[in-house]
Amino acid sequence: MTINLLAAALVSYALLSPTGGQVQPAPKAALIKPAVRKPATVPPSAPIESGPCQIGVIPIAGIVFMVEKFGPITSLDRYSRVSVAAWALDDLVVSRVRAAAPGSSVRRIPFTKDELKSGGRDQPRLFASYRIASDIKDFVRLLATKVRCERYVVVHRHGGTQREFGIGISQYPLNGPVHLFAMMYVRVYDGATFALIKEAPALMTEDTFTERVMHNPLGGPSTELDRAMFPEKPADVVNNAVLRDGVRMMLTKSLDKTLPGLLQRAPQR
Template sequence: MFRSAASVLVLLIFLAPAAAQSPPATTGPAAQSAPQAKPTAKKATAKPKAAAKSAEPATTGPCGVGVIAGIGDVFVVQKIGLTVFGNDYAEVPVSWGLDDLVFARARAAAGNAPVRRIAYAKGALDSYYHPKSGLFRNQRQELSNLIRQIAGNAGCERYLVIMRSEGQLDGTNQSLSGVGIFSRGVGLISYAYVFAYIGVTWVDGHTFEIMKGPAVTFEGVMKHMADNFVSNELLQKVDKSMFPEAAADSANNTALHDTTRDLLTKRLDKILPPYFAQ
């Protein structure tokens, strides 16, 4: 038995160098293709197409998180005068791809978690943003029913809904909603701010009930309050000349376009990641 063991040991010693050389053999095909510069370049350019194809099945397969980007291409132009007679409000249709930006930032916040964008018909959210007058309104139930209709047969486990929200401007009785620009004051004592008021909601994909978000925890609530106390989280002061003379002029204002998208991006990148960290 000793001789047999010795024979096996000797055989292993001879096989060890061969085993050490085996990894290069597995990379042989790559080594052979390395001198061929053109085929390698073609493979490199083909990678983005392959990634795009791999993302296509996600629109029909199992869905973990469905993202409903519901800010819409609406830009608010608002004047806040010294008296109520100096107030003015207008919603201007723009083609700034705001919902595309919302989904892009949601996908970035999701990291490796797959998300699917849920498309909806134009005007599907109008009833929520501009409800019929009434004494009582159950916004949670309205939103739940609305998302159920929009989701249709998507079959996602959860829906992340990003929509315009509303907040009161400090020192006034005026509210700001969605994304836009406002001016306050008259003449030399006036100023202008771009704003981005948006809200994020989790909706259960089975019951369509509103779920608790990350801000429901004590730490989350305190952080949310702190964020709202810091004006530059929601507002960005701009030169008064950026405020359009006519509300409709804002649609073609490049400076407003860039400033709004920049502020919205910063806001989204701050509030979306906690939802994917739950």
Template sequence: MFRIAVSLIALLSLLTSAAGQTPPATTAPSAQTAAPAKPAVKKAAPKAKPAAGQPVAAESGPCQIGVISAIGDQFSVQHVGLTMFGNEYMEAPIEAWGIDDLFVATVRAAAPGTAVRKIAYASGAFKPYYHPEAKLFRNDRDDLTALVRQIAGTANCERYVVATKARVSVDGTNQSIEGLGVYKNWASPSGRGVVVAYFRINVFDGRTFVIHRAPTRSFGDVIASSFSNKYDNTQILNNLEFPKTPEQVTNSALLRDSTRSLLTAQLDKYLPAYIKGE
């Protein structure tokens, strides 16, 4: 009996020892011991296309030529009667026709590669020049120089190209017309009018404001011009309903287009010489 008990105790001891030596169950590796994942390759962001070059504002940056145009505000309408009592005159606003901008564009076209800037000025700035107070002695050039110097301000352009109105007599009459306009006389056929564009161009030194000498023409140019149309600053319209009110002038496509065409032809012919300073 004693032997059986000893045998049972020995057997239990062996079983307990075997259980203590059993290896632990295998588990999945933890996240901390897992092999590091390869970093995701970031795709390079597509390069932005360079923005299209923006035109440099004509009102900023260096200025080689400043343009002051004072011809596109009013349009003169002159009807010359048989006697002084039949004379009629009026003015109409034509800023909407873009005449001054046309002059600036023509200067730019005549001076490629040159920094050209339109010089703005207050409305009515040229009124004292065109309609000055009566003086015993008046120097037109001095008055214009003072006005241009004031308008130029701090623009610091190398030179200034200035367009101003000119006043001329209507052929065969004692009446006159100024700048851009249209006229007819009592003997004109019905529907006929004459569009005119009379103006002056002066070039000023940007530092001293001395007026440059007007371009000279060769002897050949003078001879050639004597055989050309001496009325190259006029255009006859044979289908014009002569305007009676300023509104009719402003809204007339015929007068607008004829004036712009006449002005463009003159500028294309004479402006390049002023720009080149010949």
């Protein structure tokens, strides 16, 4: 079930995004007449990345927010998907990779919605559930033709131990709890062979039985909210600062705890 949800969420990401998660190119500098001799400039908000790449980051995280209203049985569950591109969560993911790898050249790898939907294959596969690991690897291989890096880090949504998936808010029936959650998975690939080097869910605490029971009831980063915080309309999510800041906090804390260990290289012999 978790794998099926991952496939659906990756497709939703591509369909909701106005750019399919692609990094927008920096605007071209205005043409300059020879007599003026003023240097062409690029706005600071849209820097051009160049030079060698040690770590390429492929974030599949930041625009889909799930509003999940659970029924007494799963067939009565109701899901809505809201675009929260304005929250810049993919940019946050890239910034945490940079923080976890000081001194390394880190670049975000752009992709289009069609590339995401195809999963790196000639024909659209929508990240087929029974081949999700293989599809992600092929997706990385496809994007590597754009920017060659020593390693690639893919950060994508995944499910926990309950019905929640990815980033969103859930409401349980019969006056049950409301949870805000941000559950991500990290995969690190070799840039030459595309072999999977390391992988792990992004967690805010140690992955022990006690911590899972006490602090991770959903199987990943979450926080319980007052029931009044559940949005009456899914569209209300975008401008809700409590939900936005809560998601950003959980993403930051979980990635800061998980990434350093995944990016640490084995000592040379």
